[in-house]
Amino acid sequence: MNLEVDEKNERIFQAAKEQFALHGYHQTSTNLIAEHADVSKALIFHHFKSKKKLYLFIIERSIDVMQSSFEKEWYTDKTKDFFEMMKKLVSIKMTIAIKYPMDNKLLMQAFHSPPKEIAQELQLLVIEKSQAMQTLSDDTIFSLLTPLSIREGVELEHAKNLIRIVFDSFAQRIVGEYDGRYEEMVYNTEVILADMDAIIDLLKYGVYKK
Template identity: 30%
Template structure:
């Protein structure tokens, strides 16, 4: 029975990824999985719950395939680059799974939005660890608010992720060593944030 449930989920992932929540057809999922519609609703109860289960199935697969235990510790930039490299590798190996993860994160159906936001908030805590590492090492000036400083660092982090993603898309076999110039660039930008960029002499 578990084999049939897994087969339904695998087909549902492809159907939802390709067509989105609203346009996805449970009849098509039945046909492709070789099961009755009654069996789908026996396992999942509704299309909404099937979608949620398909997203959870996708995230579980992602977390098994990309173990956070292997992420470089203690280095903000290397962690960002490593994370980007793993994400791109996973997206090539499981395109439908990756597409559903991105789809449900960026544009969740209204009926599921609140639950999915809570689900992804837990996953984003890993990024929070790296942002917090920066502030463990610095003392802010009295006239600088923590919130503003955090927004700046978060912006640099997001920019680094974008640059790493663009680079990896152009050079899919790049190693961490190949991306060292990106790490150096991030550190230079962080130094500018810490020291300022205007010569007041």
């Protein structure tokens, strides 16, 4: 979406982002947005055509803001250990979530409890926007996991798949535990990273004694 953001557009954007984050998609009306933006409802429809298009624009812009901030933080890090890099990834994401709490809350709601009528559009947007992050993960993080760094007899691709499954499950568990309480999640970074340390220890050294 290539909308020129003038002063009134910015007021609409900020008001809509806050109301969507606080009340959700269905409970946020264009009347409510217009009231908080101090503009007419007609102006909202003139610039954004519909509540759905306004919502998708906000989601896309919030993703861009957080990804841009992530990239700036990420490329200043010189960690070369695979698991430390995984922890750094989570830590940076949480730092950014704290820095942009409203954007984070909005995105967590949108992607984990998407409005049914726009779920498909959100999914396509995620796929489009996640390509850069996937490239970062594959080219930067998983490039540190080599045959020399894993136990003899373990296939490298098997190790990568296992680690992806474990960390994906970990992320889903955290999201589930903090469902509807995303502010608490971002302020419990140390607890979550300690949980990650325990998982990393198991991945590194296994469960059974030899």
